[in-house]
C-alpha cells in the first residue's frame with residue numbers, strides 16, 4: 533500500500549470535443565498547476581468554438597463507476613463540478629459526494645455555453661439548488677447563472693454584492709460571483725463572499741470573447757485547494773491565472789472565439 537500518495541484533483545464535468553472548455557480545460561488547468569488530474573465524464577458534447585452540435589449523457593451508473601474508481605485509488609484533495617446536464621446526473625453526483633465526502637467541492641453551476649447552447653435542462657435547476665449548493669465549499673456562478681439560481685435579475689455591482697450574500701444563504705459556504713457578463717466599460721469585478729464578509733476582485737476588461745473561462749477558473753481553485761492554499765487565496769490566485777490565460781489566449785477555430793493558454797499562464801506572473 534502506497535501511503536505517500538500525492539493529492540489529486542477530480543473533475544466531474546462534460547467533455548468538449550473542441551478542447552477549450554469542460555474536462556479538457558480542467559485537466560490542462562490541473563496539469564499547469566502541477567496537480568495530478570482525475571476525470572469522471574458526466575456528459576459528452578460534440579462542440580467547437582462556434583457552438584454545440586450534440587450532447588450525449590452516459591448512464592448515471594457508469595458515471596458513478598468512474599467517480600468510485602477515482603476515490604478507490606487516489607487521494608482526492610478537491611472535486612470540481614462542471615456540466616452535469618440533468619437532474620438525474622445531479623442526484624447521482626450528490627449521492628457520490630455524500631458517500632466519499634471530499635474535503636473540498638468547487639461547484640461551477642454550468643447552465644448555458646458562451647455560444648448560447650443549453651448545457652443543463654431547465655427542470656434541473658431545482659436539483660442543483662437543493663442537492664448541490666449545500667455540498668459546495670465554493671460556488672462560482674456567472675451573472676446569468678446566479679440570476680437563475682436566485683430567481684431575480686442582477687443589474688449592477690451593488691446587485692452582485694447582494695446576490696453573493698443571498699447565494700450563501702442558499703447553502704454554499706463561499707461564493708465567487710463572476711462579473712464577466714456585467715455590461716460595463718470598467719474593470720471586470722468578481723465578488724467573493726464567505727463567513728467573514730465580501731471582497732471584490734478586479735481585473736482590466738479584455739476586449740475578447742472567450743470559451744472555457746468559467747471551467748478554468750473553478751479548476752484553478754480546485755488545484756489551489758489541493759496545493760493547500762486557503763479558499764480565499766485559491767480564489768484570488770485563480771482569477772489572476774484566468775486573466776493571464778485569457779490575455780495570452782489563441783484562436784484555434786475558424787471564428788473569433790479565444791481559447792485560454794493554460795500552460796503559458798502558469799509560466800508567467
Ligand SMILES: Nc1ncnc2c1ncn2[C@@H]1O[C@H](COP(=O)(O)OP(=O)(O)O)[C@@H](O)[C@H]1O
Pocket residue numbers: 673674675710711712713720721722735736737738739740744745746747749771774775778
Ligand atoms: N472580458 C474579460 N476580461 C477580463 N476578464 C474576464 C473577461 N470576461 C471574463 N473574465 C474573467 O473570467 C472569469 C470567468 O468569468 P465570466 O465570463 O463571468 O464567467 P463564465 O466564463 O462562466 O461565463 C472571471 O474571473 C472573470 O473576471
Ligand SMILES: Cc1ncc(COP(=O)(O)O)c(N)n1
Pocket residue numbers: 545546547548553554555577579614615642644645646647651742743744745746747
Ligand atoms: C462541456 C462544456 N462544459 C462547460 C462549458 C461552458 O464553457 P463556456 O461558458 O466558457 O462556453 C462548455 N461550453 N462545454
